[in-house]
Amino acid sequence: MINQEFKAMLGAKNVIRNLAEYASARGKEIGYENVFDFSLGNPSVPAPQEFTDTMIQMLKDENPMKLHGYSPTLGDPSYKEAIAASLNKRFGMSYTANHIFPTTGAAGAISHAVRAVTKPGDTVLTIAPFFPEYKPYIEGAGCTLKVVPANTETFQINTEAFEEMLTSDVMAVLINTPNNPSGIAYSTQTLKYLADTMTKKAAEFGHPIYLLSDEPYREIIFKDADAPYVSKFYKNTLSCYSFSKALSLPGERIGYVAVNPEADDAEFIVPMCGQISRGIGHNCPPSIIQQAVGKVCDLTSDLSVYETNMNIIYDTLVDIGFTVVKPGGTFYILPKALEKDSVAFCNKAKDYDLILVPADNFGAPGFFRMAYCIDTEKVERAMPRLRQFAKEVYG
Ligand code: PLP
Missing domain, CATH: 3.40.640.10 (Type I PLP-dependent aspartate aminotransferase-like (Major domain))
Structure with missing residues (x-):
């Protein structure tokens, strides 16, 4: 008999993956540039050129x-x-x-x-x-x-x-x-x-x-x-x-x-x-x-975009009236949802093509995560949408 423990794990939904899949399906309908997808923690800037050059040199010469x-x-x-x-x-x-x-x-x-x-x-x-x-x-x-x-x-x-x-x-x-x-x-x-x-x-x-x-x-x-x-x-x-x-x-x-x-x-x-x-x-x-x-190993990608994005999002959230702790790093922020049930909150946000992740699985029910490893241009376009969502749904 196959392992029942792993089989049971197949039934558990991966909230983030489901949201990312939803975002990409929605992107096919309305154009991905119109979906404000804050779901995945994938870096949005390339590895430094030195890494590519090193790989090429090694493959050629070593x-x-x-x-x-x-x-x-x-x-x-x-x-x-x-x-x-x-x-x-x-x-x-x-x-x-x-x-x-x-x-x-x-x-x-x-x-x-x-x-x-x-x-x-x-x-x-x-x-x-x-x-x-x-x-x-x-x-x-x-x-x-x-x-x-x-x-x-x-x-x-x-x-x-x-x-x-x-x-x-x-x-x-x-x-x-x-x-x-x-x-x-x-x-x-x-x-x-x-x-x-x-x-x-x-x-x-x-x-x-x-x-x-x-x-x-x-x-x-x-x-x-x-x-x-x-x-x-x-x-x-x-x-x-x-x-x-x-x-x-x-x-x-x-x-x-x-x-x-x-x-x-x-x-x-x-x-x-x-x-x-x-x-x-x-x-x-x-x-x-x-x-x-x-x-x-002493280099990093150009990480500046993450702080730029964080500041835009943090300032907007505060201005709208969200409760939020200012991040000191990463490319995530964890504001408090505008209703107790953060799953319901994130579902409502989907109607505005804002893809936000309820933080229940992260041990922070009532909060939601935004991964802002995306282009700054898109972050800027998302902010009026966030304001509109908060105003129309939560007054
Ligand atoms: N730990 C934390 C907090 C993470 O966010 C991640 C990936 O997102 C990992 C561990 C796993 O990292 P890796 O993909 O390098 O194995």
């Missing part, structure tokens, strides 16, 4: 056996060294290549990191609002995901609920900053609090509690945002990174786990990731992509 051969189990040394050097230079860390494990994006990074520091049956805590794919990542490792309710005033951490839920069965805490869907970056104060609380509780429970820091938006930071490097605050941190967003390479599936050199059992974690890969049929990202990204 040994094909090296470019297309199997990656070593623990990753291509040139990539690992480049990542360690880049993080050390930028954040004052002391990684070596041995602390870096190349993965297929952040999804691969989290899937390895969680398996390295938990066993089936353990609990992993995350903090709302959160990326809904955490559920399959964590449950796929046999763990239970528990969600700390959101602090909807600031989208920092709901400290009272966090302390209540940080019980002795919690082996790892999974955070995401800057955050999808809120766009908020955890402040220095928040990260100090998180580190102090986890250190205290770990001592009380007599076992380490690892921090899995999911940071694919780390480089998409807006002016004046306080968005420090998480691993600086807490030694038992595994940073899970992806080049999907800031380098605009989501289809290349490249990221890494960076193990804080001071972490408990740090020396075992990357080699263990190699063993975890065997069990889940993962291999490091393609050799050529590791080698190319290693050469450009």
